[in-house]
Amino acid sequence: MLSALDLARRIESGDTVPAAVLDLCAKAIDAREGEIQAFASLDLAGARRQAEAAGLANRPLRGLPVGVKDIFDTVDFPTECGTPIYAGNRPRSDAALVALIRRAGGIVLGKTVTTELAFLNPSKTHNPHDPSRSPGGSSAGSAAAVAAGMLPIAVGTQTGGSVIRPAAYCGVTGFKPSYRLLPTPGLKHFSVYLDTAGLFAAGVADVAFAAAAITGRDLRVDRRATIAPPRIAIARTNVWDRASADMQRALDAAAKAAAAAGAHVNEPAWPAFLTDAFNAQAVIQDYEAFRTLAFEYDHHRERLSPILRDTLDKAAAVTADDYDAARRTTKRARQALADHMGEIDVLLTPSAPSAAPGPDTTGPAIFNRVWTLMGTPCVNVPGLKDASGLPLGVQIVGRFGRDHEALLAAQFLEKAIKAAA
């Protein structure tokens, strides 16, 4: 994989130049893209022209190539949202996040494959660790492109588990920041209350570098510095019995590694209000999707996949009262979670129930949904493997608005897992 932070430092010091980084990407794309199919569109020639711009090395993203999930508007690439409904769609502007990436000196190398309208129907993308496996979804191409070394940075979104889950399956770092830390205008929405933009990169320090460069916020973590050991609470959650034996062992291994590195690790009981929130997430997602996708459902129903069509058919029955009740449950749960984490820096929980499944599914978001609804920062920390050698991801969940703390704790855990290996 390409380390965004290392590449940025080498550009900064004059060791390399943006055009040479593009060549690294091009080489990996040449070798892997035929099999992986992570890109919805790609423009190496255009990126090379942009890489010659003066002063790029002095800008926050240092001219690094970035892949953007194909549900964000772009002026120079089609934005097809993984559906024939938007074949050839050419927006007139860049989404806000895309414009900020360019403003920060990032080069958009291409659009990455999304599942249909960022929902559950599997995409054409393959998992770089085993092409017979799913890369997860919906940010399939972003996770796979980073995993295959074709890109140092990629953008995705999460409504249920669409950043953390593909990151786990592909063995990369995924960062779902606090709700709307990264701007969403110009994104094709599914459920506004949940849709959260996030980032993929090789390691925690890489994703933190990218987030800091794009937002101008103090989010960087230093791989070489000593990080104060965080207070970690293990969260097996309400769906622990659906985690594979390998994942259950991986979570324990991660907790043990963190404790061995000096973290204070405990395990409070799973609070009932989070199970309530878990259930509320589905109500909110369905109610909003039936309205957000009203155009597609009412005018292009026959072009939707069966899984999306069936979901929207059922979503029509969710009432405003159901939705309002789920919103109230959410509000209470957010407050209760803040109280619950009064003496805890971060939670440690699986990123997904197992390693990547076969190609017929993008995998369940059961270990992600509640955190998307809570709006808390989540980081998939890779480094563990199942019995067959496939990546297993564990997840750090921080407090709302404490993204830097969450990234620091994830960096701590990443290092602890490596040290324990």
Added chain:
Amino acid sequence: MLSALDLARRIESGDTVPAAVLDLCAKAIDAREGEIQAFASLDLAGARRQAEAAGLANRPLRGLPVGVKDIFDTVDFPTECGTPIYAGNRPRSDAALVALIRRAGGIVLGKTVTTELAFLNPSKTHNPHDPSRSPGGSSAGSAAAVAAGMLPIAVGTQTGGSVIRPAAYCGVTGFKPSYRLLPTPGLKHFSVYLDTAGLFAAGVADVAFAAAAITGRDLRVDRRATIAPPRIAIARTNVWDRASADMQRALDAAAKAAAAAGAHVNEPAWPAFLTDAFNAQAVIQDYEAFRTLAFEYDHHRERLSPILRDTLDKAAAVTADDYDAARRTTKRARQALADHMGEIDVLLTPSAPSAAPGPDTTGPAIFNRVWTLMGTPCVNVPGLKDASGLPLGVQIVGRFGRDHEALLAAQFLEKAIKAAA
């Protein structure tokens, strides 16, 4: 003006048909549009074809014509956002709210004029009560079209005061619901944290009818029923000394009329936390706009109006720390406002500092900004006039999520003002 509720009832009872309502609009457009210029685009022929659809009279909006502010995506009209940057822009889908209007049996008759990117630069639209005056902004065309009887229902948005202020200047009812009661996907954003879709119609019952029909929520108010007198608190706010003498008298007249009709009216002190929130609104709007409009600012700066360009120039200096502090202030103020309104149903406050100003400005949003930030429902209640006969609007502000209560109180006040006249 055309009463949406009366027209809907007449269609329901078979007294009239959607095509005949379109003829009423066409007649008013023919008579007034040349002078008023409320429409960015218009398709009477297309609307007439849609009006022949079977079953339209049985659907919630009964085939009524609707105008949509030209910052919402539409498949059958250009979406130009009041700027040459988007001249001829043709989105591939309808915004969610537009799709819901069509789903409810509304006919989009045209796009209404917005100021440039829904900011402050005056548009070409004139105030129907006095063409030498501003209709307000940014939802200029929506307010003016309803005021001139060219449309029974129009859609707008409010970030500072862009629904309530033009409604007040044009003498129509404006309804800014609770934050995101009406969906925003497919809307050209300015500041996601603030941007709120709203509605314009002749009277309170009309706007309530439209909101109920579009959302499927129980929001209707019955003009003929007796409404339980609300508990009303007068809010002169932190900017009372900037209200004209006529507006100050109008607020007192409205309060007196409400009390005479049986409302319990009191006047608690203006809480300091709301002045803090007033100031926070500008910080949030500026910080977000500089990012939301990154594409336009970075690539089309010379095509922006001086007022928007200067605002964004200055907005670049707002830091993430400023923004985060403003968000914390907001969170505290929302909680404090809920407590403050524990024994109050609604607040009564000016909708704007005065009647419509001259054409060089869209008027200040100083009586609106804090409520947009609080996310509370607001209704401009027309019926009062200044010394020269121009409309003066007063505003009912309800509790977050209590939109029906706010509409009922507004209906109560509308009736009380009429009775006192």
